[in-house]
Amino acid sequence: MADLSVTFCGVKFKNPLVLASGILGITASSWRNVVKNGAGGITTKSLWLEEHRGHPNPVIIANEHYMLNAVGVPDAGVQKAQEECGKYLAWKSSPLIANIIAGRVQDFGKTAEEIAKIKPHIIEVNISCPNVEDEFGKPFACSVGDAAAVTREVKKRVGNIPVVIKLSPNVENIVAIARSVADAGADGVNVMNTIGPGMSINIDTRTPVLANKVGGLSGPALKPLAVKYIADIRRALPKLPIIGTGGVLTGEDAIEMMMVGATLVGVGTGVYYRGPQVFKKITDEMQAWCKKENVKRVRDLIGVFHNGNGRRFEP
Amino acid sequence: MDFPLVVKIKKIKQETPQTKSFVFEYPKRAKPGQFVNIWLPGVNERPMSISFDDGKNYTLAIAAAGESTRQMHALRVEDKIGIRGPYGTHYQWKDGQRIAMLPGGYGAGPTYWMATLATKCKIDFFLGARDKSLLLFADKIKKLKNVRFLPSTNDGSAGFKGFNVECWMQEMERGVKYDSVITIGPELMMYAVSKQCAKRKVPCQLSIERYMKCAFGICGNCCVDDLGITMCQQGPVVDNTLAGKIAEFGQYHRDDVGRKKEF
Numbered sequence: 001m002a003d004l005s006v007t008f009c010g011v012k013f014k015n016p017l018v019l020a021s022g023i024l025g026i027t028a029s030s031w032r033n034v035v036k037n038g039a040g041g042i043t044t045k046s047l048w049l050e051e052h053r054g055h056p057n058p059v060i061i062a063n064e065h066y067m068l069n070a071v072g073v074p075d076a077g078v079q080k081a082q083e084e085c086g087k088y089l090a091w092k093s094s095p096l097i098a099n100i101i102a103g104r105v106q107d108f109g110k111t112a113e114e115i116a117k118i119k120p121h122i123i124e125v126n127i128s129c130p131n132v133e134d135e136f137g138k139p140f141a142c143s144v145g146d147a148a149a150v151t152r153e154v155k156k157r158v159g160n161i162p163v164v165i166k167l168s169p170n171v172e173n174i175v176a177i178a179r180s181v182a183d184a185g186a187d188g189v190n191v192m193n194t195i196g197p198g199m200s201i202n203i204d205t206r207t208p209v210l211a212n213k214v215g216g217l218s219g220p221a222l223k224p225l226a227v228k229y230i231a232d233i234r235r236a237l238p239k240l241p242i243i244g245t246g247g248v249l250t251g252e253d254a255i256e257m258m259m260v261g262a263t264l265v266g267v268g269t270g271v272y273y274r275g276p277q278v279f280k281k282i283t284d285e286m287q288a289w290c291k292k293e294n295v296k297r298v299r300d301l302i303g304v305f306h307n308g309n310g311r312r313f314e315p
Numbered sequence: 316m317d318f319p320l321v322v323k324i325k326k327i328k329q330e331t332p333q334t335k336s337f338v339f340e341y342p343k344r345a346k347p348g349q350f351v352n353i354w355l356p357g358v359n360e361r362p363m364s365i366s367f368d369d370g371k372n373y374t375l376a377i378a379a380a381g382e383s384t385r386q387m388h389a390l391r392v393e394d395k396i397g398i399r400g401p402y403g404t405h406y407q408w409k410d411g412q413r414i415a416m417l418p419g420g421y422g423a424g425p426t427y428w429m430a431t432l433a434t435k436c437k438i439d440f441f442l443g444a445r446d447k448s449l450l451l452f453a454d455k456i457k458k459l460k461n462v463r464f465l466p467s468t469n470d471g472s473a474g475f476k477g478f479n480v481e482c483w484m485q486e487m488e489r490g491v492k493y494d495s496v497i498t499i500g501p502e503l504m505m506y507a508v509s510k511q512c513a514k515r516k517v518p519c520q521l522s523i524e525r526y527m528k529c530a531f532g533i534c535g536n537c538c539v540d541d542l543g544i545t546m547c548q549q550g551p552v553v554d555n556t557l558a559g560k561i562a563e564f565g566q567y568h569r570d571d572v573g574r575k576k577e578f
Contacts, residue, residue, distance in 0.1 A: 024535035024545075026573040033543030045535070051572055057360035058352075060529040062317045071534060076574035204321035205395055207356040272533050276545075 002290035003297045004040075004283060008241050008263045009162035009187045011095050011121045015040035015286075016258060016298065017279050020245050020268030021099040021126065021166070022046065022071065024276075028088035035094045038279030042094065043266070046073045046101035046126045047081040049111040055131070056211040061200060062219070067269045068200055070131040070215030073101055078114040085118040095121035097164070100154075101129065103136045105146070109153035116158040123161050124243075125154055128168035128193035130216045141168035141193070144180040151184035162187035164243060169195045169225055178233045178240065188241035190266065191230050194218045218269045223247030227260050234261025234303055249273050251285025258298065259305045317531050319354040319397025325372065327392055331449050334378045334421070335388055336366060341373045341398060346405035347429035348499070348522060348552040351375070352530050354397030355390075359383040362527045362547075364499070365401060366424025366452075373398075376424045376451060402530045404552040406520050410435035412494040415486075417441045417479050417508055419500025422522070423451035426497060430459050438462045439486060439493075443479030443504075447472035480507050493517055503578055506565030512555050519555040525568055536573065539563055 004015035018041040019025065019034045025045035034042050054074030061068050075081070081098070088096055098120035102108040112123060127150050128141035140146040147165065154163050165181040167174060169192040178189050194216025200209050208214070226246030233242060244262025247269070248254055254265040270278045290298060326338040345351075345368045353375065354360040361383055367374035379388045390396065406429050408414060414436050418426040423442055430438050440462045444450045450466055450473060457464045466474035467482045475482040487493070496519040498508040505521045512519035525537035525546045537546040540563040544550075558564050567575045 023533055024538065026535045026569070027538050027540060027543065029540045029543035030535050030538035031543070032541075033538070036543075045573075051574075054571060057528060058319070058354055060317075060531075060534060061319075062529075062531065062533075064316070067533075071528065074572040076572045080574055200318070202319065202321060202356070202397065205356045205397065209319060209354075209397075211360075269533075272531060276532060276548075 002287055002295055003299075004286060006263050006299045006302070008243070009122060009164070011162065013040040013095055013264065015283050016254065016263065016265045017282055018097060018243065018264050018266055019043055020266035021124065023268045023271050028084045028091075031088050031096070032091060032093055033276070034279070037276050038283055039267070040094055041097060041121070041264070043097040043124060044081070044085065044099050046075065046099045046129070047078065047111065047115060048073070048075045048101055049078050049107055049114060051075065051077045058210055059212070061209050062269070062272055066217055066219035066221060067272060068198055068210060068215045068217055069194070070197070070210045070212035072212060073129055073132055078111065081115060082118050085120060089118065089120070097122045097124050099124040099126050099166070101126040105149050105153050108150045109157045112154040113157040116161055120161065122164055123154065123158055124164040124166055124190060125150060126166050126193070128166050130168070130170060130194055130197045131212055131214065133197070139168050141166070141177060142171050144176055147177050148180040148184035151181045151186045155185040164188040164190050166190040166193055168193050169229060174229050175232050175236045178237060182237055182240050188243065189233065190243040190245055191233060191262075192226055192246050195222060195225070218247070220247045220249055220273070223253055223256075227256060230257060230262050231260040231305065235306060238303070238306070248282070249278075251282045251289055254282055254286055255289055255301060258301045259303070261303045261306065263302055317399055319352070319360070319399045321395050321397050324390060324392050324394050324396060327390070330376060331451055333449060334376050334451055336374050336376045337387070337390070338372050338374050339396070339398070340371060343401060344368060344370070345373065345401035347425040347432070348405035349401040349403050350551065351398050351400035351402065353387070354399070355383065355386055356397065358386045360397070362402075362530060364421055364425055364522070366421070367428045374424070376421050378421060400530065402547055404550060406497055406552055408433045408436055408495060412436045413492065414438045415441060415483055415493045415496045417443070417483055417496065417498040417500075417504070419443050419479070419504045421451070422499035423456070425499055427452045427456050429497065430456065430462050434461055436461060439465055439491070441465050441467060441479040441483045443467045445469045478504070480504060480511070484511065487515070495520070502565060502568070509555050509558055509565070513559060520552055521555065521558055522551040523553055523558065523561065523564060524551050526571055536569065536571070
């Protein structure tokens with residue numbers, strides 16, 4: 001058996017798979033069940049300081065090609081977050097990545113400070129949700145200045161808890177954004193949130209299916225985009241740890257993400273395509289591949305694309 | 316394919332003063348206890364238990380309770396609605412069983428449907444309602460040959476005066492033994508049934524409903540404490556052994572933002 005463990009921002013994970021934010025992420029019990037199903041760590045659904053209502057239903061639709069969601073980031077606020085995260089941490093299960101969100105820079109700081117009190121292993125900052133634009137305007141992840149401002153605000157409020165910024169693919173230059181948050185003190189980045197927003201029309205009723213009309217697009221077709229962005233960021237910022245998220249369904253997908261530079265691999269819509277046991281399925285496939293290729297430690301694969309055969313890489 | 320399929324309503328019937336049934340053709344077949352998500356464009360999408368599947372058409376019995384169900388009651392024949400599913404687990408039975416059915420409210424639909432399928436079972440049907448006028452599908456249930464119809468009403472206007480759970484317990488006190496108990500309806504009613512069945516060691520199946528958004532195991536809103544499993548996929552129909560491990564059953568559920576709400 002290959003050693004699948006990795007260390008990300010000083011936190012040890014038994015395998016590189018983490019539940020992506022927004023999927024099965026509301027309760028401690030659900031997180032524990034995801035770990036039981038094989039995940040190396042979990043990310044909470046985005047946590048707000050105060051209660052935040054989501055969008056009306058329908059909020060998610062999916063088919064064999066893609067998923068479109070505009071859940072609208074519902075959450076009961078920091079008190080419930082503290083209760084659920086506290087319950088999860090008391091079980092001493094796999095690492096907890098607390099994902100936070102806010103509408104204003106200062107509120108990111110306040111939320112981060114409240115969440116830091118629970119002592120999650122890592123704080124992930126959602127500055128890239130594409131389906132609350134009506135409420136808050138363009139995501140902070142779309143501007144070098146805003147992304148850095150949020151990062152600085154969060155960093156100064158959380159002590160030594162590592163801070164990961166979740167980036168948006170919906171930008172002109174994702175490397176510039178990654179560099180700005182790294183310069184502002186981010187300990188790592190998550191590449192990437194959903195793309196779009198996109199829209200789906202029901203032609204019989206002549207209306208958009210999602211109540212919010214538009215929503216973030218995810219699913220297997222996103223993987224090549226995530227792989228390219230991870231490769232770009234890794235090449236420009238080789239020391240910045242990366243969580244690679246976007247269309248990962250199989251062990252081969254996860255290894256591909258790691259080869260271009262991801263230390264952790266986020267799995268979200270994979271739960272839809274392969275069921276709640278997706279994590280176990282992926283780690284089994286990683287083991288099979290490692291055996292075939294005689295790889296002893298999966299962490300040795302991180303960024304190998306950039307050594308040797310990576311020289312031929314010209315985007 | 317988890318997109319709504321748009322269908323036209325073929326038939327609407329006022330079943331009781333509160334409840335209307337809606338019939339429409341649908342291409343996928345379902346089993347008693349499963350649900351669909353029904354979409355009213357511009358209004359809402361919500362899960363609804365399937366009352367009947369005749370092999371070609373679904374019937375949904377819907378009581379006007381909140382805003383979205385009132386909007387559904389305003390629908391007319393030929394109106395378009397979106398449907399996705401069926402989703403979730405379903406009730407199970409074996410030929411020759413003696414079964415007690417304890418539905419409350421809309422639960423009369425799936426239990427009646429199951430009774431039409433479980434023709435080789437002997438069924439005591441403990442239909443309960445506040446008064447006689449609210450006994451959903453009573454006329455149809457009475458006609459089934461494999462069914463002994465034992466209604467209960469709170470005001471005594473039909474059958475046993477009191478709750479159907481009391482009527483069922485009275486039967487058991489009289490010595491009637493059941494191989495299986497099927498209950499569906501308000502959670503506290505099912506909770507009472509669950510406790511009795513656990514005590515008496517009678518197998519029981521019940522339907523644990525939670526706030527479901529996606530219905531395909533992604534959004535996590537219907538995960539139950541402390542197992543963390545989704546009720547849209549691993550439920551809503553669970554056996555009593557599993558229900559016994561769901562700590563929140565009969566205690567609380569969660570609203571649309573994930574906050575606990577006590578029963």
